[in-house]
Amino acid sequence: xxxxxxxxxxxxxxxxxxxxxxxxxxxxxxxxxxxxxxxxxxxxxxxxxxxxxxxxxxxxxxxxxxxxxxxxxxxxxxxxxxxxxxxxxxxxxxxxxxxxxxxxxxxxxxxx
Amino acid sequence: xxxxxxxxxxxxxxxxxxxxxxxxxxxxxxxxxxxxxxxxxxxxxxxxxxxxxxxxxxxxxxxxxxxxxxxxxxxxxxxxxxxxxxxxxxxxxxxxxxxxxxxxxxxxxxxxx
Numbered sequence: 001x002x003x004x005x006x007x008x009x010x011x012x013x014x015x016x017x018x019x020x021x022x023x024x025x026x027x028x029x030x031x032x033x034x035x036x037x038x039x040x041x042x043x044x045x046x047x048x049x050x051x052x053x054x055x056x057x058x059x060x061x062x063x064x065x066x067x068x069x070x071x072x073x074x075x076x077x078x079x080x081x082x083x084x085x086x087x088x089x090x091x092x093x094x095x096x097x098x099x100x101x102x103x104x105x106x107x108x109x110x111x112x
Numbered sequence: 113x114x115x116x117x118x119x120x121x122x123x124x125x126x127x128x129x130x131x132x133x134x135x136x137x138x139x140x141x142x143x144x145x146x147x148x149x150x151x152x153x154x155x156x157x158x159x160x161x162x163x164x165x166x167x168x169x170x171x172x173x174x175x176x177x178x179x180x181x182x183x184x185x186x187x188x189x190x191x192x193x194x195x196x197x198x199x200x201x202x203x204x205x206x207x208x209x210x211x212x213x214x215x216x217x218x219x220x221x222x223x224x225x
Contacts (some may be wrong), residue, residue: 004155034212043217044156044202059212090155099144099163099206101213103155 002027004104006091012110019064019078021107023091026072032094033074034101035066037087044090050074086111114139116205118216126224131175131190133219135203138184145186146204146213147177156202162186173197198223 003026025031035047046059048066056066067075091104119134137143144163148156160171167179177188203216
């Protein structure tokens with residue numbers, strides 16, 4: 001079965017500081033990978049998805065970026081955080097054969 | 113474009129009562145439909161999915177949902193609520209599995225003793 005790891009679990013960062021969130025996947029090869037952000041009352045917003053190493057699609061223009069340096073590693077970054085970047089960030093891996101997305105435990109980011 | 117509407121941001125039921133969470137979708141092609149559950153400060157867990165075939169699908173924890181094409185609905189039900197069912201529930205749709213998921217805004221289920 002698939003296991004999605006995310007770290008850190010919680011993070012408090014000042015405005016203007018950089019960000020790096022990491023997601024790693026176990027139990028499947030060549031998954032589609034996703035980054036979502038969840039803000040209170042707004043559901044899940046898809047930020048980025050990747051169908052392979054080095055292949056990143058952005059859904060929402062913003063000051064965030066994503067990279068996929070390895071098949072089962074997905075990184076979310078920012079050079080300068082904004083207050084509006086606060087939220088709960090979720091990484092997901094899709095097993096293509098059954099169309100199911102499996103989610104990690106999430107990272108709670110607070111920008112102060 | 114595909115979209116998902118979940119009616120009611122909060123639903124309250126008593127323990128033992130029927131749970132009904134509503135989801136309507138719009139899609140120009142046959143949809144793949146999903147229900148996820150999220151407990152506080154955790155990731156999402158898949159409850160059930162509809163891709164093709166039988167329109168009544170059963171999932172984990174006693175939940176089930178029925179795909180009704182004529183009503184563009186995929187409502188989630190459970191005959192008898194447990195306290196442990198209190199969580200947020202998300203409906204999601206994709207275009208026949210070959211596109212990204214679009215999620216509804218979620219429904220918080222509150223269960224009282």
